[in-house]
Amino acid sequence: MKTHQFEAIVVGAGGAGLMAALYATKGGAKTAVISKLYPTRSHTGTAQGGIGAALGNLDEDNPLWHAFDTVKGGDYLADQNAAKVLAENAIDAVIELEHMGLPFDRTDEGKISQRRFGGHTSNFGEKPVRRACHAADRTGHMILQTLYQQCIKHNVTFYDEFHVVDMIMNNGKFAGVIALELGTGEFHVFHAKAALFATGGWGRVWNVTSNAHSLTGDGAAVVYRRGIPLQDMEFYQFHPTGIYKMGILITEGVRGEGGVLINGRGERFMEKYAPKIKDLASRDVVSRAIYLEIREGRGVKGKDYVYLDVTPQTVNRYLAEAGESRRIDAETIEKKLPDILDFCRTYLGVDPVKEPMPIQPTAHYAMGGIPTNVDAEVVIDENWTVLPGLYAAGEVACVSCHGANRLGTNSLVDLVVFGRRGGMAMADYVKRADYAPLPASPTAEIEGEMNRIRAGKGKTRPVELRKIMQQVMMDHVSVFREAKGMQQALDTVRELKARYQTDLTIDDKGFQFNTDLLEAWELGALLDMAETTAVSALNRKESRGAHSREDAKERDDVSWMVHTLVSRPAGTPPYPQGSPELQLNTKKKVDLSLAEQDARFVPKVRTY
Numbered sequence: 238m239k240t241h242q243f244e245a246i247v248v249g250a251g252g253a254g255l256m257a258a259l260y261a262t263k264g265g266a267k268t269a270v271i272s273k274l275y276p277t278r279s280h281t282g283t284a285q286g287g288i289g290a291a292l293g294n295l296d297e298d299n300p301l302w303h304a305f306d307t308v309k310g311g312d313y314l315a316d317q318n319a320a321k322v323l324a325e326n327a328i329d330a331v332i333e334l335e336h337m338g339l340p341f342d343r344t345d346e347g348k349i350s351q352r353r354f355g356g357h358t359s360n361f362g363e364k365p366v367r368r369a370c371h372a373a374d375r376t377g378h379m380i381l382q383t384l385y386q387q388c389i390k391h392n393v394t395f396y397d398e399f400h401v402v403d404m405i406m407n408n409g410k411f412a413g414v415i416a417l418e419l420g421t422g423e424f425h426v427f428h429a430k431a432a433l434f435a436t437g438g439w440g441r442v443w444n445v446t447s448n449a450h451s452l453t454g455d456g457a458a459v460v461y462r463r464g465i466p467l468q469d470m471e472f473y474q475f476h477p478t479g480i481y482k483m484g485i486l487i488t489e490g491v492r493g494e495g496g497v498l499i500n501g502r503g504e505r506f507m508e509k510y511a512p513k514i515k516d517l518a519s520r521d522v523v524s525r526a527i528y529l530e531i532r533e534g535r536g537v538k539g540k541d542y543v544y545l546d547v548t549p550q551t552v553n554r555y556l557a558e559a560g561e562s563r564r565i566d567a568e569t570i571e572k573k574l575p576d577i578l579d580f581c582r583t584y585l586g587v588d589p590v591k592e593p594m595p596i597q598p599t600a601h602y603a604m605g606g607i608p609t610n611v612d613a614e615v616v617i618d619e620n621w622t623v624l625p626g627l628y629a630a631g632e633v634a635c636v637s638c639h640g641a642n643r644l645g646t647n648s649l650v651d652l653v654v655f656g657r658r659g660g661m662a663m664a665d666y667v668k669r670a671d672y673a674p675l676p677a678s679p680t681a682e683i684e685g686e687m688n689r690i691r692a693g694k695g696k697t698r699p700v701e702l703r704k705i706m707q708q709v710m711m712d713h714v715s716v717f718r719e720a721k722g723m724q725q726a727l728d729t730v731r732e733l734k735a736r737y738q739t740d741l742t743i744d745d746k747g748f749q750f751n752t753d754l755l756e757a758w759e760l761g762a763l764l765d766m767a768e769t770t771a772v773s774a775l776n777r778k779e780s781r782g783a784h785s786r787e788d789a790k791e792r793d794d795v796s797w798m799v800h801t802l803v804s805r806p807a808g809t810p811p812y813p814q815g816s817p818e819l820q821l822n823t824k825k826k827v828d829l830s831l832a833e834q835d836a837r838f839v840p841k842v843r844t845y
């Protein structure tokens with residue numbers, strides 16, 4: 238075991254982690270980033286469509302309209318002050334990225350180019366607005382590279398391929414994190430005054446997902462096992478357009494450029510579900526529409542997919558019908574969506590310039606996660622009590638600015654806005670805080686758990702359990718839900734947790750580069766994510782945003798304008814041992830501060 242001391246630790250090197258590390262370092266804190274992946278392999282690098290900011294470069298825009306769209310898109314579960322902070326801070330965050338050298342696409346005048354995206358409108362829902370700033374369809378890649386270069390320039394210390402597996406607490410105060418070094422299998426204790434978790438999402442809970450293999454909810458699981466509640470876990474977003482069966486994402490930017498969804502009868506069906514905004518309705522609405530079309534027998538060739546059509550022929554026909562003067566051609570598509578074309582040609586043998594793409598909804602984004610306030614400080618109850626020294630930002634956090642459903646382009650904003658605020662807050666905190674002492678043998682529990690997995694003499698390999706979990710969650714806790722199915726999913730996940738304890742075996746018993754061991758550990762994290770999602774979903778007896786119940790179809794603002802906090806009963810051991818009844822707390826009220834000033838922010842039933 239090795240011990241290191243840093244004032245601030247950042248766990249995760251995606252957009253949120255890098256932004257936080259940059260600002261903590263600039264603020265004078267001695268900072269290290271720990272990442273299980275080489276930083277530029279983080280999932281942020283795959284983000285395609287864009288980052289939203291009301292710059293108004295092409296259409297008139299206003300951050301308050303952006304905040305309104307964020308709140309409405311989140312089906313009014315968003316904390317409205319957080320949505321306002323997101324929208325207002327987005328503008329200078331994007332300009333800051335530009336000044337760092339991020340190669341955004343440009344307008345003819347040389348300003349940052351912007352495009353339409355689902356749910357983004359001008360003048361409080363009047364018409365679609367061009368708000369998504371983009372670098373072709375590689376926006377996330379450019380953000381990640383830019384931020385990594387900045388971190389190197391500012392001498393941030395990196396521990397790459399170090400897998401954080403536990404957090405150390407001392408009397409209710411944060412004291413450090415424990416990581417396993419992939420190359421050696423050795424444990425490292427990072428003693429710190431503060432840590433910010435930015436470990437990303439957990440799409441791998443479901444079997445069709447846009448998420449990378451590494452997205453297993455580690456950070457959320459680590460803090461949850463040490464007693465921190467998770468917030469709004471029932472809200473998991475399915476992106477409407479994943480490549481059929483593979484789940485690989487086809488950005489909403491395709492529809493932003495004019496692409497339309499077509500059912501098996503050749504009809505543009507979104508007109509029925511969202512007459513005003515059509516294919517650019519928010520993701521929950523579009524994913525449900527696709528499921529309904531398929532369920533009613535209008536999938537393509539009777540199968541469970543529909544088409545996304547961006548061929549100039551189709552797009553121009555609809556543009557003309559809508560009375561728009563704009564037209565697109567093959568060259569524009571090649572220029573604006575090069576990676577999408579590449580994916581489809583490579584993985585499907587389909588050329589989107591000439592033919593439509595087969596798509597289905599794909600598990601995409603966690604709205605829930607570690608509860609924080611707008612300074613990325615972790616809060617542990619309905620009174621917003623801050624846990625000293627602990628921070629979270631990015632997809633793993635729940636601020637909650639996205640409420641029950643995130644709008645496209647708002648995650649990248651979330652990373653840079655709340656990553657930056659978290660970095661600054663940590664730099665400030667470490668100036669006045671002391672190191673909490675480490676306990677006598679901080680690694681004893683996690684070493685015990687790793688040894689248990691390594692020595693497991695059961696019959697089942699982790700992949701078998703993972704597949705069962707992914708299927709049952711896809712079948713019962715995805716776009717549409719009802720009590721019986723969710724209960725079945727929960728029972729199955731609990732059974733899998735028991736087997737994880739008693740019946741596991743792995744092939745590699747060694748220490749160096751033991752990815753077998755770490756994948757087994759990641760499965761434990763996934764099972765915790767699946768269980769907390771199912772428990773929270775069963776508990777919420779209404780439909781809102783991404784949580785759509787067939788046995789409770791209406792949104793219920795009287796009883797359910799509250800966040801869900803789910804936690805393990807105090808005193809249960811940190812590793813997935815058995816399944817104690819989880820504790821639910823629904824006393825945390827949604828912050829409606831904008832609604833108090835402006836009637837347009839008062840919850841209204843959706844009309845698109």
Ligand SMILES: Cc1cc2nc3c(=O)[nH]c(=O)nc-3n(C[C@H](O)[C@H](O)[C@H](O)COP(=O)(O)OP(=O)(O)OC[C@H]3O[C@@H](n4cnc5c(N)ncnc54)[C@H](O)[C@@H]3O)c2cc1C
Nearest residue numbers: 249250251252253273274281286401437631632646648649
């Ligand atoms: C295909 C795709 C396209 C997307 N497109 C867009 C888009 O156009 N616009 C938009 O706004 N959003 C988009 N999103 C969503 C957005 O990209 C993600 O929500 C966001 O990038 C998450 O960033 P993050 O910094 O929170 O984490 P990530 O970028 O996922 O990084 C997680 C980091 O945590 C580290 N980590 C994880 N576990 C551990 C551990 N146990 N120990 C140490 N390190 C760990 C990893 O090494 C990694 O560095 C897209 C998502 C996907 C999957």
